[in-house]
Amino acid sequence: MPTPSSLDGLIAKASAYLTPEQVELIQSAYEFGALAHQGQTRKSGGDYIWHPVAVAEILAEIQLDKESLIAAILHDVVEDTPYTKQDITERFGESVAEIVDGVTKLGKLEFDNPQEAQAENFRKMILAMARDIRVILIKLADRLHNMRTLGVMRPDKQRRIAHETLDIFAPIAGRLGINAVRIELEDLGFKAMHPLRFAVLEHAVKKARGNRKEVIEQISETFYNRLSQDKIPCQVIGREKHLYSLYKKMKNKRQSFNDILDIFAFRIIVNSADDCYRTLGTVHSIYKPLPGRFKDYIAIPKPNGYQSLHTALFGPYGVHLEVQIRSETMHEVSEHGIAAHWQYKQENSEADGTPSHVDLRAQEWVKNLLEIQQSAGNSLDFLENVKIDLFPDVIYVFTPKGDIITLPTGSTPVDFAYAVHTNIGHSTVACRIDKKLVPLRTPLESGKTIHIIKGTEAQPNPSWLNFVKTAKARSQIRxxxxxxxxxxxxxxxxxxxxxxxxxxxxxxxxxxxxxxxxxxxxxxxxxxxxxxxxxxxxxxxxxxxxxxxxxxxxxxxxxxxxxxxxxxxxxxxxxxxxxxxxxxxxxxxxxxxxxxxxxxxxxxxxxxxxxxxxxxxxxxxxxxxxxxxxDKTSTATFLAEVQIEAKNQRGTLATIANAIAKTNTDIERVRSEDKDETYSLMQFVINVRDRDQLAMVLKRLKNLSIVEKVQRL
Structure with a gap:
């Protein structure tokens, strides 16, 4: 249960990076919140005020600005107490009041359908994010503290909240690059959703840890000594995958626990991007790299701003090693994602208010979500579409001008066209990949250059919905x-x-x-x-x-x-x-x-x-x-189906197709099967203007020596 010591923890963590005047404001916010929530308690026991203080402490761990910490302490004041937004504005300023108002508006609405309620709340969350991304950071911290104290709830309610956490909140934390929060949300959600599986896996990891510890220490020492010889200052951390990550890998790859535990993971943190590439050369000289397993996320960052070099190596004793190499700044972004932006504002050249590359990527994602929101039919459609973007295994492709476009794995040229601009997507008629003409349903691969061919009279085809992968393409087509x-x-x-x-x-x-x-x-x-x-x-x-x-x-x-x-x-x-x-x-x-x-x-x-x-x-x-x-003036073409019984010999299909083509008739599709050893049955679906054109086609087919019988179905 949270205790008054939570306030001491918050003040200590805030004091590490904020000025004394700013810390004093946080203390003042606590006093205001404690007075507002006086007499209110939580199901987990204790005064209500310790929940918002704990939320603020989580944000202080990722070093958010003073407005965020004050808003976190006051985030339930407007909703649960007699105080108003105006009261907060007068005491702590417009910025804090707007953030609190944004968090308040994420409160529950009453719906008959739980899925509809979840979807509508998610839509509201996105709109609040568009105004100020700090709203969602407070909401994530709020959810994290609620998950830490979830044990007091009924089992069915625990499972519902855990499902929502794994389905929406953890992926949002990941999409915004806040891995420290994402990992804890996933493990807590896993524990509440599948308590028995969690306990079995946790026990197995603890049991295996003793056998692995010596190997990890030996490999870490090897890396550290060789990098020291090359005069590259570094930290080498042997790490374990978190439980939910292990569970997903075992489930998706249908592998046993021992197969997963064969992989040893290491993180090497150095001073600069230049040192990252030098370190890569060093580790490749120690152990041989596995072909096709190198990824350069420094040159091409992930959509959430994540940067690192990833490589896989053949290690000692036949084990495989996964190694991530990154600078201290990259590591901060990896752990705190969009939240790291406020740290840079405190001390870097971006103090002039210029957004960091992390912040720009987050803003771009939220802008993309707003476009989807505006074109979605309802909240459920919106949630279904956005979930596609919350789980992105990504590829990187290039525009003809060399700009990088990031897309989910399996995306097609149509997804690419909509990612560049909605109007380009609407007018797409064909595509060239590395100057070669390809069908629009072709899955794209990283590193390819994509050139979209547009038509002035073109419009989206409903069949595109059968193969597009991105939420934006799907919602804009619909x-x-x-x-x-x-x-x-x-x-x-x-x-x-x-x-x-x-x-x-x-x-x-x-x-x-x-x-x-x-x-x-x-x-x-x-x-x-x-x-x-x-x-x-x-x-x-x-x-x-x-x-x-x-x-x-x-x-x-x-x-x-x-x-x-x-x-x-x-x-x-x-x-x-x-x-x-x-x-x-x-x-x-x-x-x-x-x-x-x-x-x-x-x-x-x-x-x-x-x-x-x-x-x-x-x-x-x-x-x-x-x-x-x-209508006698119609110039459209229509589908007609023709069945042909023909001799079963080489070239029959080509001969019949050629005869149809000579009547200026397009073949839509064809199906063929053997009737017996002598004859085949073929069904052609063709495009004709009217019965006269169809009669001409049938007449030409009947004149072929290989055709025994022809009829319209």
Missing amino acids: HYMKNQQSGEAIALGQRMLTKSLRNFNMAYDGLTDEIRNHLIEELKFRDWEQLLEELGTGNRIAPLVAKQIHDIVLGTEDKIGPKNADMDVALPISGTEGMVVHFANCCHPIPGDEIVGFVSTEKGLVIHRETCHNIKNIRNQPDKCLDVQW
Whole structure:
């Protein structure tokens, strides 16, 4: 249980890097907070004030500025006591009050769905981070102290909080480069989620530690002595992987504990980047490096600002060694990440307010999250998208101008295009990797130069969602599709309503504002466009809405619009309506076929051939059927499926494909299987303008000597 000695610990840690005047302000904040929280206690026992003091002490360990420590002490004051933001502003200044306000706004909202609550709170966290990154640092410290005292909670609540910690808070700490906090959050979360596994693994590590200690000391001494001979001042630290890291490695790689423990890890800390590269040469001269295991994060830092040289070596006794080489400054950034920025402000040339490279990377990430947030449909979509970015195994690729773009492993040229700029992503048509043309779904590799080819009329393809990896690409494609579909749905909805109104001898243009407003109010829509969109996407049935309009008009006969005797005109279909009109895959209708429309709540308007075997089910729902006809001016192409029975011999497929190509017809896809030893069955899906072009294709195929039989499916 926290005790008053926590205040002594906070003051001691703050005094190590802050001025006496600043420490005095922290003492004053404690007195203000203690008075505000007087009489309040925590479930773990003791006065409530010791929780915010413990949070501030965690931040003092990573040497955050005085405003952060004061805000940490006061972070629950506005939410849990009668004091207001104005009271804090008057006593400790605007900056502290804004940080406290940001933390306060991360409080829980009431939701029926726990996942929705978690997602909405996460969205609020990102918005607060955008205003001041220190808000999330206080929230991380708050979560860390809560995890340290989690034992007083019910087991089910422990597991829920631990799951959220491992799912969101630990990855955020890692993304911001605060490894000391991330590691402790992961181990505490692991312990609460899987207490038995944690205990077994902890016991196994302690048992193995004795056997490993001598080997680690011997190798550390070898490194230290050789580097001293080369006049490179250094610290050599033999280290152990933390328990959650071991658990994940065993689980993901399906390895036993002994296999994981075969790897010995060392960290060598030197004075400068130049010494890092000299040290690398020295350790490679002591033990042979493993091929393909060297990574230079100094030349190309990780997205969170992390810098270090990583190498793997064949060590003595057949063991593998993992070695990280970094300067003291790099080590500080590795442990404290974005929090190290405030330390640099205290003493480095960045005291003029210029952000460090760590701070810039954090700001870039938060800016990227804001873009995703603005284009996400809801909080759950946002959380799902961002989780992709919270677990980045990264690659580094180059723009044609030599700029480095960092992407998750498995990213494609489309991810790269959106990472450069949203408009470039939207207009992507092709890609060259190292000057070689490749498909857009090609996974990128580190070190390659990517050149995106744009088209002036290009637009995102829905199929890209099947292979893009980054949250930004996924959210921007969905956002574009949603807007595009909305516009198409409104246009189609208007056409469907126009046709249905004719059956009541009414014209769409004759609807007055009074009639429209009456209907919008009755159906509880935001505006007229939303009603048309619902019609276009199939969520509302046009004939029923037309009937409601007719009933409204009957009640206001003097305001009836102009009548139209053209009663039952079929809705024209051109094939260029976009995503709100779908052509059924079961029958592949093309111009020239007799067709019928079916209004689906999932796909909008679906077009079938009159002879389709699925039409019987559709005819049972007359309110959802729609008379449609082909637009004679259509220039679009449509899919048709053709089955060919041909002789099973070499070159058959090529001969048939060549014959189809000679009719200026594109092949969409093909499937082939042996019917028997003599014949093969082939299904071709082709793009045709109408039945006339399809007839020409069938005629040419029938004239081939190798074709026994051909038919449209």
